[in-house]
Amino acid sequence: MRYIKWIGAVVGVVLLGGALIFFGNFYSKNSSKVESQKSKTTVNNKITTKKGIKLTGSNSDDQYKSVIKDGNYLVGKARGVTANQNGNQYNTVNFENGLLDVARKHFSPKSYIFQEGQYLDTKTAQSWLKRKSHDNPSGLNPEDNGKTDDGRNPYYLQSIEEQDFMTQEDSTLKLKGIVLGLAMNTEDIYQKEEYGVNFTQKIEDSTRIAKGKEIAAEVVARYRKMEGISNNTPIVVAMFSQSSDDSLAGGSFYSYVESKSGTKLGDFKSINEKNVVLPMQENTKNYQDMASGLNTQFVNFQNNIQGFFPNVSYVTGTAKYNDKDVKSLKVDITTQFYSQTEMDSFSNYVAQTAPSFLPTNLSVQIRIKTVEGVQTVLVQKSNSKTYDITRLESD
Template sequence: MRYIKWIGAAIGVIVLGGALLFLGNYYSKNSAEVASKDTKTTVNNKVTSKKGIKLTGTATQDNYKSVIKDGNYLVGKARGITASQNDNQYNTESFENGLLNLAKNKFSPKSYIFQEGQYLDASTAKKWLNRKSNSNPDGLNPEDNGKKDDGRNPLYLQAIEEQDFMVQSSDALQLKGIMLGLAMNSEDIYQKEEYGANYTQKIDDNTRIAKGKELAAEVVKRYRKLEGVTDNTPIVVALFTEAPNDSLSGGTFYSYTESNNGDKISGFTPVNDVNVVLPMQENTFNYNEIAANLNGDFINFQNTIQGFFPNLSYITAQAQYHDKTLASLKVDVTTQFYSQTEMNSFTNYLAQTAPSMLPTDVDVQIRVKTVNGVQAVLVQKANGKSYEVIQLGATH
């Protein structure tokens, strides 16, 4: 039985967790306390001193307030748990950020407070994501049928992402809705013997879609039984296709359903999202229709910064389109810089150059990486006038 693994190294957790808070909420320096220090409030079904709970700055049409507890961002209880090792970091980013964007259609940032998932705990998530067996009757992935070829039962469900949406009522934060993301595998990597070679089992689209619908209904039933979730808590379940491990882009959401009372779910509504890797090859999906202009701008950006700093290894980007409209752009720059002064000069140059060459009407993130990991993240919010630079570590 394949055991559950935590994904990402420490730096990945910092980058992804911090980036989600920074990009999703972009909060101001002054946090608003929920109430005075000498009163009590119920948060996540636990009585907590008011002085320990804060909300980030004022919500806007695009950004949520979120929860800070005891001076730290309140992270999800089951975040980062997957059914098997996944080496594609873009899947995690697309999964988490994409679910948050879908949430805005149901839970307006002006009316709701965002909280990382607090109802599905790590222990339960591990049981659900593992295979069903005599020792684990709660497994959502199928039993191991003992086969070592394409006749085996693959792992269909890779991860579950929970996002909670709260409202402030007098002296309490109350749960008013849950977004659930189910990450479905497009392929399953397995070994015929422990520590042996890796083999890939493809999962066809029809099977993946059918299994996703079954799992969505089952997960809603289980969530209704979790402490703190009532029969009439609105639950939205969005289905996500994981990109292969060797892909240069992350997966995409393809449909969602809702449950507003009991175990009943509505029909599935399609989501028209596409990820495009830049620079593109001419046979890329909808090359001439969707991303040709962006591809040309990106190549100019690429050539400009490579001309200024010739010791760059490579520059790629993932452009996400929703209904054929650019929704976000994430750029990765890998460099061989060895000093912090070089890194500072380079990030300053990027911050000055990018606004005139990359889109300004969508969120843009630029990550600068070396062999030591991510060293800096530059962020421009949609319709922003400049990039914020977050230095994450010193180079050697």
């Protein structure tokens, strides 16, 4: 018996070694990479990494490959600034995702590689977002004029985001374009005294748009002076309108402009983009003609779901429109279930029911949440009538 066990152990080790070699060769052959000539392999805790630059893959033609440096994802130098500047997570999500939509129109994922912004660092970004003052001459927001009523100078610029687009040339990546997002406030919340009550100053659309153009021109001029950015590097600036902090829809992009060379800007072009919360409330009457049909579908879906399972608290959705055409729909379902079998049954029911109520000609994402967070994500691709279900494992 000892002899048999010994043989079995040897066979197991051989098989394990063969499997590791197979998967190692498979990974090596299928990983897109741009290696530096002096690449070096190091082993740490049984994880093999390589010095230099590699690229991630992409799942579809509209997804970018991105950059991995020395075994880690290359994060932006101003990472976290956008999220920290926003009091509304929906603004943050719409700002970052929408900026990629703008980028795809100028830098095709088939030809360009996405890289997190590497030119604007955190310290500089924070300085730009502050008021201009004697101590902070680089501030892009106006000086404090000392007023505490509607005559005060508000903060116009709320956030800034940089995305870089590269091409692969031999063993290096070359910068071929930059897309910048400028998030402009529609209102500014301030205090008349430290730790006092909050006041809200509304910013007129015409003022926001005019100030945004001024800031865009200044930002492009500053980028042209940064090391590594040539005079002919295309720079696209996309203008984003922030929604109020309590909005469930989040803001949207309203225009963009391109600087092909130097500091000269072309004409600003409009982006007719809107985010509509479902079911629509009385304060969204402006969208009734555009979204009434989808709203009816959503309410029927909501009633069906809430009627079938008594533990559903509420169902909400956000539809993204572009030129009055709905492009995507995101749905959140909040539940209170006490077992995994209940959650699994409910997820399967939603997947089977949704195509009968919600549009099938566009991308739909449904998140099922509890007090512990998102439990299941259901995704329907455009022009499909089936949902892929991903169940998230809890710790």
